[in-house]
Amino acid sequence: MTITISQQAFDELWKETRTNGTSHYPDPGDQFDLMHKFPQPLGRGYWREIQLREGFNLTIADYRVCDRLMIEFSDLDTTGIEYHFHLSGQTQCRQTNLEAGKYGVYGRGIEIESLGDISAREPFLEVIIEMLPETLHSLAGNPDGEIPKELQHLVRSSEQECYCRDGIATPAMQTVAKQIIQCPYQGIAKRVYLEGKALELMGMLLAVETEIQDGESNPHPLTGDLVDRIYYARDILQQRLDNPPSLRELARLVGLNECTLKQGFRRVFGTTVFGCLHGYCMEQAWQMLQTGTWKVGEVANMVGYKDLTAFGRAFRKKFGIRPRDCIKKFSVLA
Template identity: 60%
Template sequence: MTITISQQAYDELFHQETVERYLRSASLTQHPDPDDLLDVVYRFPPALGQGYWREIQLREGMQLTIGNLQMRDRIITGAPEREDWWEYHFHFSGEHQDRYNLICGGQYALYGNGLAPQEIWDCSGKEPYSEILIHIQPELLYSFAGDREGELPRCLQPWIRQTERERYSRLGTATPTMQTVAKQIVQCPYQGIAKRVYLEGKVLELMGMLIAEEIEIGDGKYNPYSLKSDAVDRIHHARDILLQRLDEPPTLATLARQVGLNECTLKRGFRQIFGTTVFGYLHNYRLEQARQLLEAGTWRVGEAAQMVGYRDFTAFGRAFYKKFGIRPRDCMKKYSV
């Protein structure tokens, strides 16, 4: 089952849960650290699943969020166009798809400051969802520049853009050191001021690693998107399996297992090599094949639809018209003599 919910409704559910939790308690139990009122836990709405988001305001312009959730179902939310801070996501487990990236366990996504366009967030409910998020205002980034003008190095300047320009985005695989630091953040053993100093140091440590990678990318010494030749071969094999089974394509999990990849690597690599999703590729291929069959003038519309794996002829007609701007039967007439 898939739950589709607006960003406003999603936020209202969180607010309602926080208020009700407060009214049920004689104390502010949403604060896990009694010595830090800037450390707040928001319970995940039971209607959507279980777990929490924990927000810690470390200093002005720097916020850490820790998420640990188990969703009941796949959740799709719409985010409006907005101005956003510099942002870093690290995923321990679970995955979500936004306009830019599919982010899976062991990966991170980096977003610059600027205009975050209207987009859809698609979060799978198949496995526990665990991540940390770091938000930093541009002024704080500039404070680390180290020169009198506070100007960022050239390779980091895309991180900060004017509000009317779409923000920078990059996906990467976390190094073992990044993963260790991210776990240390979640497992912080301290409270109060010791906790705040410890967490801020870890956040800055992660930021230093990201900056080092960004500099290597700018110098052409690092390619975070490269796929090993073996993975490329496996992804091409997955494509071949799909095309051999147009009528009954395997599920994504089955396809990944058949070619010896995890689902995340298959999805990310498929988009990188073929420029679309696994089933987006299958959808386009089916329609292209159907068009060729109809243009040949040998098969009727229903026969062509069945040959490329469509059982619902109405759905086939809609998809065909959406892609080619012409109805299947008109395509057949156009090329018949």
């Protein structure tokens, strides 16, 4: 079954939900952190909104719709820059098709007509970061607050058509999004932590946007064959965690020169060859430690670390906790 609803009716359901007394503050010491129930006629779950500072907001959406939900939007207005990170669930909206491991970026502007299509097949988990143009101007790093030309497409006039794009999140992006959802703090510590993570994620995304805009004038765009070779190189790295090939060997295995391989990783995955490998190693280590099946030293060896101290240092830098604490944390939850 499919539920089709207009934008006005959808907004009315949300308004009713927010005023019926079910919203609450999950962190009693933070009046800028408010959790709303998802409208019950449509599904179950919550929508948590955190204002980090004026013009910079974070939202965590965790819900499941009862049936496939189609929302008919008209004159959709984006007042700032939005980044939507999907950790699970599938939706099509605003010229983007998002699922687990993908993200959507939307600049300021309008979209005349749009149809939102939210699947009911699996739970929906998403991290949304919203930044007003004035906030981005304040971070520009120059007295005039001028935004580089490579990013000006994100802050077009509010009367212009908005910029929309979806992409595949890098392992580093996925890690930070998960850290936001799993924030272990409360009060001011929570706010500082979440603002830092949101800015970190925003920085990664702006770097990718800059590279994409630079690449549009590149006389040597990525071809389908080249992209396939880049993905093949990543697969080789993931299959050989305990003994990864050198950059030269990896380039030879996929039939590319080292320079093309390095540039290809930057443009396809938004990170270096080593960064991609490191991010995947840490993700695998996290997942293995959660099971409680292996000791820390065994996990370190399986992801290519011979030095246990180096592994512990890298793990803590990535996730903010020690490997053995990861085991304890999830054994308690179990």
